[in-house]
Amino acid sequence: MGPAGFNASNHPYNLVIYSGNGTGLIPTSPSDGGATTVTGYVQGPASIYADRPTILNYACGDSTGNNPAYAVSGSQTITAEALDSAHIVPDKQDVVSGDTVTFTVQVSWSNNIHVFGAWRWVSDTTTNNTTWTGQCWQSTSCKAVVRERGHAELDQILVEGNITLAARSLVIAVVPPQLLVDCAGSGSPRGSTVTCHARPYPSSESFSVSGWTFTSTAGDVVTRTANQSDSTWAGTLVVDGRIDVTGVVAGQGKAGTANVTVTPRDWSGKAVRSTHATPGADVLPVRPDSFSQLGRTSMWMLVRPDPQNYAVVITDGGPNDSFTYMTDIPFETFDTARVNYPAMAQGSDWYAIQYAQDTQVGGTTYCGQGRVLTLPPLVEAHEGTDPPSEPNSHVGIYVNDVNRLAPEPSEALAGKNPNPEPVRAPIDNAAFADSRAMDTDSRNNIVLPCVFIYDYSRLH
Amino acid sequence: MRNGLQVTVLVSTLLCARRAAAQKPTSEQICAEAIRIINAGATDTGRSGWLFTQIVRCAEGPNVIAARWRAAHDRSEDLKQLLIWNQQLRDQRIAEAAIGVARDASRPIPVRLTALQALVTYFDPSASVGLGPGALDNPPPTGSLGHDADVGARLGSEPPAPDLPDRIYRLNRDLVNDATPAVARAARYLWQALTDARPKAAALGPGSLVISNVCGRKFRVDNRTGIDLSVEVAWSAKAPQRQHRIPAGGSLDMTLAGTDTVRLLFAGHELGAAVTGSTTCR
Numbered sequence: 001m002g003p004a005g006f007n008a009s010n011h012p013y014n015l016v017i018y019s020g021n022g023t024g025l026i027p028t029s030p031s032d033g034g035a036t037t038v039t040g041y042v043q044g045p046a047s048i049y050a051d052r053p054t055i056l057n058y059a060c061g062d063s064t065g066n067n068p069a070y071a072v073s074g075s076q077t078i079t080a081e082a083l084d085s086a087h088i089v090p091d092k093q094d095v096v097s098g099d100t101v102t103f104t105v106q107v108s109w110s111n112n113i114h115v116f117g118a119w120r121w122v123s124d125t126t127t128n129n130t131t132w133t134g135q136c137w138q139s140t141s142c143k144a145v146v147r148e149r150g151h152a153e154l155d156q157i158l159v160e161g162n163i164t165l166a167a168r169s170l171v172i173a174v175v176p177p178q179l180l181v182d183c184a185g186s187g188s189p190r191g192s193t194v195t196c197h198a199r200p201y202p203s204s205e206s207f208s209v210s211g212w213t214f215t216s217t218a219g220d221v222v223t224r225t226a227n228q229s230d231s232t233w234a235g236t237l238v239v240d241g242r243i244d245v246t247g248v249v250a251g252q253g254k255a256g257t258a259n260v261t262v263t264p265r266d267w268s269g270k271a272v273r274s275t276h277a278t279p280g281a282d283v284l285p286v287r288p289d290s291f292s293q294l295g296r297t298s299m300w301m302l303v304r305p306d307p308q309n310y311a312v313v314i315t316d317g318g319p320n321d322s323f324t325y326m327t328d329i330p331f332e333t334f335d336t337a338r339v340n341y342p343a344m345a346q347g348s349d350w351y352a353i354q355y356a357q358d359t360q361v362g363g364t365t366y367c368g369q370g371r372v373l374t375l376p377p378l379v380e381a382h383e384g385t386d387p388p389s390e391p392n393s394h395v396g397i398y399v400n401d402v403n404r405l406a407p408e409p410s411e412a413l414a415g416k417n418p419n420p421e422p423v424r425a426p427i428d429n430a431a432f433a434d435s436r437a438m439d440t441d442s443r444n445n446i447v448l449p450c451v452f453i454y455d456y457s458r459l460h
Numbered sequence: 461m462r463n464g465l466q467v468t469v470l471v472s473t474l475l476c477a478r479r480a481a482a483q484k485p486t487s488e489q490i491c492a493e494a495i496r497i498i499n500a501g502a503t504d505t506g507r508s509g510w511l512f513t514q515i516v517r518c519a520e521g522p523n524v525i526a527a528r529w530r531a532a533h534d535r536s537e538d539l540k541q542l543l544i545w546n547q548q549l550r551d552q553r554i555a556e557a558a559i560g561v562a563r564d565a566s567r568p569i570p571v572r573l574t575a576l577q578a579l580v581t582y583f584d585p586s587a588s589v590g591l592g593p594g595a596l597d598n599p600p601p602t603g604s605l606g607h608d609a610d611v612g613a614r615l616g617s618e619p620p621a622p623d624l625p626d627r628i629y630r631l632n633r634d635l636v637n638d639a640t641p642a643v644a645r646a647a648r649y650l651w652q653a654l655t656d657a658r659p660k661a662a663a664l665g666p667g668s669l670v671i672s673n674v675c676g677r678k679f680r681v682d683n684r685t686g687i688d689l690s691v692e693v694a695w696s697a698k699a700p701q702r703q704h705r706i707p708a709g710g711s712l713d714m715t716l717a718g719t720d721t722v723r724l725l726f727a728g729h730e731l732g733a734a735v736t737g738s739t740t741c742r
Contacts, residue, residue: 219699221677221715283540283592287513289548292612296547298588300606334606338591349510383610394609417712419705421656421690424604432607436586439610456510457490 001050003074007032012056015076019046041083041160048080083109086157088169094202095146096177096250100133103152103169105140110159115140117156117166124149124171149174177205177249179256185237186260190414191325194260194318195234200249207231207254209247214260214319216241220416226317235318237262238325238414260319267407273304273332274399278385284340287349289454294343295379297394299435300334301402301428303420325414329406331424335395337383344375353458358450367450378446392443394435401431491518498524503537512541516549522616525549526557529575534568539593546578547591551616555582555624559631562643569642573597576632576646582620583628583654586611597642599649602688605657629654629661636686652687659690659727669706671724673734674713675741679722682711695722715741 005014019042042048061068084107091102107113119142121130129147136142144152155166178201185194200207212224212233217240224233233243240261247254285293304310310328314320343350350372357368380386384395391400405427413420438444485493494511495518504512515521525545532538545554561567562575573596580587588606589595632654635647655662669691670682683689683706693702696718706712716722723733 215717217700218702219695219717221717223715283543285513285544285547287510289513289516289614290612292610293547295610296591297609298591298606299609300588300604302604303602305600336591416714417704419690419703421705422703425656428604428607432586432609436607436609454513456513457485457487459507459510460485460490 001076001078003072004032004076005052005054006056010054012054013052013072014054015050015078016053017048017050017078019048041163043163044082048078050078086113086154086159086165086167088152088154088167090152090169090172092172092202092204093170094173094175096202096205097147097174099146099202099204099250100143101146101172102141102143105154105157105167107157107159107165112160113140114138114158115154115156116158117154119144120153122150122153122168124151146172146174175202177201177252177254179207179209179245179247179249179254181243181245181256181258183243183258183260186258187263188237189265190238190262190411191236191265191312191327192262193234194237195232196243196245196258196260196319198231198245198247198256205250207247207249209245211246212319213244214241215244216320216323216415218415220323222319222321222323224317233319235316236314236320237318238314238320238323241319243319264408264411267329267411270329270407270410272301272329272399272402272406275332275334276387276395277334277336279336279338281340281342282336282338284338284343286340286342287456288340288343291452294340294375295383296338297383297398297435298334298336298338299395299398299432301331301424301431302334303424304330304332323415324418326410329410330413330420331402331406331410331427333399333402335384335387335398337380337385337387337393337395339376339379339383339385341376344372344379346373348372349456349459350452350454353453353456355453365450367448367452371448371450372452375446381445392438392445394438397438397443398431398435401434402427405430487517490514491520494518495520495524498528501531503535504541512544513548516545516614519617521549522551522553522618525551526553529554529557529561532561532567532571532574534570536593539570539574542574543578543591543593546581546613547611548613549616550582550585550613550620552618552620552624553616555579555620555628558582559627562631562635565639569640570594570597572640572643573646576635576643576650579628579631580605580650580654581611581613583625584657585613587657589650589653596646596649599646601649602652603649605653625658626661626663629658648686655687656690662689662727664689664726664731669724669726669731671722671732671734673722673737675737675739676715677717677719677736678713678715678741679734680711680713681706681724683708685709689726692725692728693722694725695720701725 001015006012086105086107088103089106095101105113105115115138119132119136121144125148127148130150131145133143133145151171152169157165157167159165180199180201181196183194183196185192198209209229209231211228214222237260243258243260245256284296288294310330311324311326313324342348351369354369354372355366359366381390381393384390384393387393387396387399390396409423413423494515497508497511498515515524529542532542558575558579562572574593577589577595580589586608588608632647632650636644636651638644668685672680674680681691685708687708689706691704691706695716704712719736721733721735724731
């Protein structure tokens, strides 16, 4: 806008800012080039004008325009900014009927505020029972006992001495008081800590807690027995369920609830403890009466007798207090792979009753004695004397099946006195059925083109 | 284990084919000789040992073996032979003999224990508590039955009767009170294992399992039997059925949600029910 005027009496050539309606004369712009910014306020809507109404003689030279008396330089910046209106800000927006709300006039760009108007309550309902309380006259803050949905209004708010504004608050909602529960840690792996906080809604309401309970999806109920009035209940969580809290909010008895869940831990890498025995022939008959008596495998799946090493009873006073959960697979397998070596030895009675070579009699091919001697490694692999290298043996199939089937349901064994037997039995039976099925399916490693003789009268 | 071309070999035919010129005994003669030797109390040694295997093919085999059960002594070779026959032949007469031996307090303890062991295979042919003698000498307090693969006993002319498993179950349950501690211990172990394997066989008597209300929604299940029992507790169509293990002579308290009547079931049969108590739990 060019230079400031002269710093002389009546400020010749200075810049004057004024609003279009003439009511808001902006303070005279400073003549001093080093002056700070000056600010003026105009009530809108208005247009802003700038002018240099004071003439300085000879400033532009003589009548011919030559020989000006002064040479000036410099610049000024004029900024016009639309300012926000006044606001009425409540200290809470959701209230219980009868709550006191404090409303405060706020103008973001000025603290020079004077209230000349009257505070008014505008109801959004058919009732209008909200009342103002305390000293509101000419006050920038006022309290109301709110009893229905509505908002506050105020006019004649004088700002900076010449701006008169009106304002209205946000809507104040009247809600029923509630007791809410938030649980951090829900959805974490089984055995993690869950922390539940009780809080009132609206949050500004007074509240107290009188009790906590946890109800598992299986129906077990855990009642908090210590520090029942704490607003926080935390502890190890091992089963899904529901947290219930009771208490008083805004003078009313209330109950809150929250569902909590656990996620399974990854137990895919866990193995069932296994004991393997190879007692040779044990008491298999040295004179087998059928091919099945060349070997026999016994398989057991038992509940481990050392619960202190695989189960934990929770004693933290939390939602799952007294519940048990597993830290390892609670089962173990025992297997015994017997191989009837004496029967399959050269010179045994069974060896002796076979034909010398493979022999066809009628429509049947009988195995020769040489085949007897080839049987031990086949029977070993069939029964499973070295299960890791014999996955299709009776032992290998059984143990691998148990290892495949046991981790997931074992991991989920949790709650009040969880019973492992309903988990154990189906796994045991399924693994054994699979193991036994091998005898008649493609996994069977013993397929001979002939049959053996079991008639010991041939020794006679 | 099963040979792909498994067949039963006929005795006399092969004898004729192989030793046509020799004087060969008939199968009747072989069986008569086997019966004579075994009835004489011989053991499977020497040249006649093969007759101990051959006896299972004889018509009189089950009677002979049953007789050996009744006359068995506390000799490891006798008991071992009885268990080997148990692998090879299953017949009602043998089972009856073993039941009688197990119940007979005058018989040697190892013989009675071996009888109980053998009878497990009549409860379930693939069930196992061990193969050799002595498997029940020191049974664990609790345990489950094992499984045996490659079982292939032939059936005698009197196959096991359908009610035999139930009789064996009752035998073990009864023998829990046997005056001989070793027998009672073994019977208790088997009673437990057989119950877990086949709960429906238990046929629990009145008052064996009792559910009662303690207060409010707190309930108690009492197990008044001598074995641990897996029970189901149901009380609401919306709540999953619960399963619990109640220790022998013990009880379990549980606080349950809801207001429904709580039902106690064992092996799918309802044994009792309890309603919410009128007094509040403190």
